[in-house]
Amino acid sequence: MPYPEKRSGFRVPGWKPKGAFYQDATRNPKPETRNSKLRVNKLRARGVTLVEMIIVIVITGILAAAVAVFIRRPVEGYIDAARRAELSDIADTALRRITRDLRTALPNSIRITTAGGVNYLEYLQTSGGGRYRAEPDSGGGGNVLDFTIPAGVGLFDVIGPMPAMSATDSIVIYNLNASGATLNAYAGDNREGYASDNGTTITLDAAKQFPQASPGKRFQVVQFAVTYACNPATGELRRYWNYGILAAQPTPPGGGSNALLATNIPTSGCSFSYTTSGATGRTGVVALTLQISQGGETVMLFQQVHVGNAP
Numbered sequence: 001m002p003y004p005e006k007r008s009g010f011r012v013p014g015w016k017p018k019g020a021f022y023q024d025a026t027r028n029p030k031p032e033t034r035n036s037k038l039r040v041n042k043l044r045a046r047g048v049t050l051v052e053m054i055i056v057i058v059i060t061g062i063l064a065a066a067v068a069v070f071i072r073r074p075v076e077g078y079i080d081a082a083r084r085a086e087l088s089d090i091a092d093t094a095l096r097r098i099t100r101d102l103r104t105a106l107p108n109s110i111r112i113t114t115a116g117g118v119n120y121l122e123y124l125q126t127s128g129g130g131r132y133r134a135e136p137d138s139g140g141g142g143n144v145l146d147f148t149i150p151a152g153v154g155l156f157d158v159i160g161p162m163p164a165m166s167a168t169d170s171i172v173i174y175n176l177n178a179s180g181a182t183l184n185a186y187a188g189d190n191r192e193g194y195a196s197d198n199g200t201t202i203t204l205d206a207a208k209q210f211p212q213a214s215p216g217k218r219f220q221v222v223q224f225a226v227t228y229a230c231n232p233a234t235g236e237l238r239r240y241w242n243y244g245i246l247a248a249q250p251t252p253p254g255g256g257s258n259a260l261l262a263t264n265i266p267t268s269g270c271s272f273s274y275t276t277s278g279a280t281g282r283t284g285v286v287a288l289t290l291q292i293s294q295g296g297e298t299v300m301l302f303q304q305v306h307v308g309n310a311p
Helices: 004-008 034-044 050-102
Strands: 111-115 118-132 153-159 170-172 191-197 201-208 218-231 236-243 257-262 270-277 283-294 297-308
Touching (some): 050 118, 050 283, 050 297, 118 153, 118 270
Antiparallel strands (some): 111 118, 283 297
16 A cells, blocks of 8 residues: 555654654664763762862851850850869768768867968777776676776776777777876876777776776777878878877877878868867867869868767
8 A cells, every 4th residue: 555645745643654664763762872871971970079068168167166156055064063063072072081080089089280381180089988897796806997096907897798999999088188188098197008808808008097987987999099181282181090199289190091082172271170068068069161172163161070078
């Protein structure tokens, strides 16, 4: 059949020739050339330019500066709060240690002085105590602690449980003073070294005539002297212990051991004071003030310690 478009000069709508020569170009598009593929690959492999990198850096810097403005104050507040908490913890720990120690002090043994700008607080630390035999038992026996024998006694019975003691401890009876020569454990007139015990009787290092009996028939076991020294010149608070018991207060103590409790103490950053009340001074109050400064922050704590002075 002849082709309609050649014979009549027009194309029938919707009619398409069937032959390889008349294939529709939309169904068989022209294949891409090698050069066109290379151009596409070059466009896809294109990197970041220097200008783009600079723009990203500038935008990032602006965002970082904006964020820093908002988070600066909270961060500074957190750092300041952490510093204050640390300073408070150091001061509180030191004052708690002093408080705990003072509650074990021998009655009427606390003494305070200042030498060379350094504040010193000293006391005699006890580990326990008990009651001594003041009268013979029902059979007329027993080791009585007699205060009337000039040569003294070298042993006495304990009424009740025996306190734990070591070879370096001392026995003190009726301590009333921290100075002077009478009834003062520092001077030694009412203090004698412990030698041994058998569970009911204490043997002393040497025969001792104690100057005065205790109204409560009590004795105390003294371990050693303890000193707290606060030196604003060096900004340190130190604890000294296990040195010799001396009549005059040592400033500072020699020998024994010492440990650092706090640093960064400014001038006039610590003070100790001791007052007694009552007709016989049976109640004492130690006032402690400790100030610590660091990084522009200052923390000051005040503590009062009630101590019993009933010998």
